[in-house]
Amino acid sequence: MTVTLADVAARARVSPATVSRVLNGNYPVAAATRERVLRAVDELDYVPNGPASSLAAATSDLVGILVNDIADPFFGIMAGAAQGAIGESGAGRAGGEKLAVVCNTGGSPERELTYLTLLQRQRAAAVILTGGSLEDDAHLAAVTAKLARLAEAGTRVVLCGRPPLGADAEHVGAATLAFDNRAGARRLTEHLLSLGHRRIGYVAGPADRTTTRHRLEGHREALRVAGAAEGPTLHGPYDRASGYDATVELLRLDPALTAVVAANDTVALGVCAALRDRGLSIPGDVSVAGFDDLPFSVDAVPALTTVRLPLHEAGARAGRLALGAEAAPPGGLATIPAEVVVRGSTGRPPE
Template sequence: MAVTLADVAARAGVSSATVSRVLSGNYPVADATRNRVLRAVDELEYVVNGPASALAAASSDLLGILVNDIADPFFGIIASAVQGELEGRAYGGPVPQKLAVVCNTGGSPERELTYLTLLQRQRAAAVVLTGGAVEDPEHSAALATRLRRLAAGGTRIVLCGRPPLEDAATAREARRGTSKRTASSAPVRSQGAAGAVLTVAFDNRGGAHALTTHLLTLGHRHIGYVAGPAERTTTRHRLEGHRAALEAHGGLDADRAERLTVHGGGYDRSSGYEGTRELLRRAPETTAVLAANDTVALGVCAALREMGLRVPQDVSVAGFDDLPFSADASPALTTVRLPLHEAGARAGQLALGTLPPPQDGMAAMGHELVVRASTAPPRAGG
């Protein structure tokens, strides 16, 4: 049964009129009372609908951009491109004036949910969520609830660099061995309408497949993988592409693939450094290392140098994303170029409504293999 305004009022111990005043934001309400009402809204997972949606639809001039780490060039480039779309012209006229607010989650699922709640309270006009999603059933259900609330108020929602919500739900159910969904955990459907969830997706599987195929073509057969956090969709998709390439090249030994895969604590340099030391301890025969991203690849190279191994003469190294420093690394990194700026710009256009939404709700971005000096054929006997 849907939660009503009266239910929220009863939980908060106030009148329905007071709840309406708090949600509309147009009347003065004591801070203590407002906090009780908002807490009741959260606890009951109340979604404004029906006639009340007209109040919520009176959105502010706020555009929220959620990033895992604003210091990471991956997120900085996307956020900058989104914000850059605030200047220019729409397909129907001038771009509406908005205030862009970058919310740095630090990779915390809890903080991601908190920011979405705060943006809903501010009646944000649009929200762009960047980076891979956390594959945790409880978090995914809570995220879907937050997005339903935002969508019910007319907020445009764009996922940039993460898969559609339906994909995440399907993956969760496959791992749990069930296809049942409760109403509270059902994902928000991607649609072309304003207020729905739109997606700008990267081809992480295809990019990883291209990198692994490149190394296999060079002659490498002992390819290690320093992956990102196991619970992230980006990590899973890139690993799937890597292993699909191995299988296509003559079969995949699952046990060996696991031994040659190390999951780092993050997408940072230290994860690459520590992961490489663990990888070489497990599999000293490794002749090539794929890194979760370019920053991790720097840590991989540092660990190899410390162990007295040369890149690429002894061990080839490849990154992912083609971040600005990749071409200037020593040696320059072989990597996969993702169109980060273009994706951010597209996400900004969809969030602002200056670009018609794609027919199926998703815009797929391509990838490009960039071969540089960090990869070469394996040493003799490797």
């Protein structure tokens, strides 16, 4: 059922005229009253409508691209490629380009929902959500509900590098480009096992992220199939410091480790630094492997063995899907394969 301005007024216990003043910002309103109105707007998921709105059309020329961390090349590459594709393909109502706005959530679930609300109020033409999602049922339900409201209003929803929303979200109609993190991680660990490694430590990402879980599941599956024991696993942020600190702890837990798998390439840099600081050679003493194949991976010393994800291609495709310039994949879901790239940071374990 459509929420009206009168519904907001009733919830906030003010007149409809006061709600209008708060939303239009054209008349002074007491701070406490303004806060009460805005809280009612959020609670009811109200979106202004009609000629008084600056965006009275079904959708605007705005496309929102949500990322966890724009400073992380994983997200920067996808966002940049999506923005480029939108600029190339998107013609706005006045004949110009669509305006692609990158929304940096900082990994905050609250911020993610806030950005979706703001994009809903602006009647965004499309929303692209990148990267893994939070492993929290309440947050997933809130995001799904928000995306459903966006879709109902005509906004295209695209998930890039993010798992599907689930069977209960079919009404969202999202086009999903999901990275095959499990298979990539499994093949990477199989590569280490084929070299003879049996004492493998793992530096995982945050425990509450889908990407972390899927990559760890693939790693463990390879160990299980090979009949190899699981080595120590530590969780932390997807950053260099996490890789460094975790490696120090891994070596304390098992000084005989011959290989370390890192949650991503940035974490792998920290792993390599910690090993070098302790006088260990790579891969002579300890092999190191990462994930994502970020641009710096080939320039690391030694060059980093990793799992290549086609980040630029996926981002560009997400941009085209957001504009309707490319047909959605069959069933709304495309699984993007991951490829192991073997470089100098992995070798046979020491005798």
